[in-house]
Amino acid sequence: MEIHFRQANAGNYLSAARGKKDILYLVIHFTANDGDTAQNNADYFARTSTSTSAHYFVDENEVWQSVHDADIAWHCGTRGTYFHPYCRNANSIGVELCSRMKDGKYYFRQGTVDNAVQLARTLMQKYGIAPDHVVRHYDVTHKNCPAPFVENAAAWQDFKRRLIEEVDDMTADEVKKLIAQSKTVYGTADAVPAWGRATVDKLVQKGWLKGEGGSDGLNLPEEVLRVLVINDRAGIYGE
Numbered sequence: 001m002e003i004h005f006r007q008a009n010a011g012n013y014l015s016a017a018r019g020k021k022d023i024l025y026l027v028i029h030f031t032a033n034d035g036d037t038a039q040n041n042a043d044y045f046a047r048t049s050t051s052t053s054a055h056y057f058v059d060e061n062e063v064w065q066s067v068h069d070a071d072i073a074w075h076c077g078t079r080g081t082y083f084h085p086y087c088r089n090a091n092s093i094g095v096e097l098c099s100r101m102k103d104g105k106y107y108f109r110q111g112t113v114d115n116a117v118q119l120a121r122t123l124m125q126k127y128g129i130a131p132d133h134v135v136r137h138y139d140v141t142h143k144n145c146p147a148p149f150v151e152n153a154a155a156w157q158d159f160k161r162r163l164i165e166e167v168d169d170m171t172a173d174e175v176k177k178l179i180a181q182s183k184t185v186y187g188t189a190d191a192v193p194a195w196g197r198a199t200v201d202k203l204v205q206k207g208w209l210k211g212e213g214g215s216d217g218l219n220l221p222e223e224v225l226r227v228l229v230i231n232d233r234a235g236i237y238g239e
């Protein structure tokens with residue numbers, strides 16, 4: 001995925017030269033704004049020294065990086081209590097999702113969540129981060145962040161599920177192709193090729209092989225047909 005970069009103001013992060021093994025967690029946040037963009041945030045943190053930062057900002061169209069992965073961003077620290085035993089700024093990457101507001105509640109646009117899933121998967125692969133090391137800011141300090149994933153636990157579970165789903169990156173056409181490659185299925189007795197037809201007719205006649213509508217709707221995979229034909233040749237189904 002394309003990731004734009006605009007370096008944050010030097011007052012917003014710690015230059016750290018972290019190695020691959022130092023990055024153990026991904027922390028997900030929301031911007032708590034209504035309709036901001038990833039670039040808005042990158043621009044803001046570049047020109048303003050606020051002693052806060054995140055590595056990435058995501059909206060429905062773009063991903064902007066503000067702090068290099070090797071540097072420490074200030075996104076999940078607290079002077080209060082930590083509720084996560086290990087996850088800290090020093091060993092994590094912070095990802096902020098741009099939010100919107102409706103009826104007094106924050107929400108994410110679908111495209112923003114989709115882009116965040118893709119970014120998270122990319123970073124997990126790059127640093128060997130396990131799915132259970134992808135956490136919410138809430139899990140670290142109990143701050144209501146990201147609100148749409150704290151107030152709706154099912155939405156967070158769905159986000160987590162998508163981090164490990166294999167078919168996510170496949171288009172519908174690729175999935176269809178894979179299914180087509182994996183097996184030939186004969187829908188009806190008429191569709192069965194000559195080499196298997198006598199066997200199928202026999203089994204249907206005996207009532208041992210039934211489709212949803214008699215000899216229709218058989219949905220017989222080719223591998224299964226081969227076994228039936230071999231059995232038939234061996235005399236297992238009689239005359």
Ligand SMILES: [Zn+2]
Nearest residue numbers: 029030137145
């Ligand atoms: Zn946060």
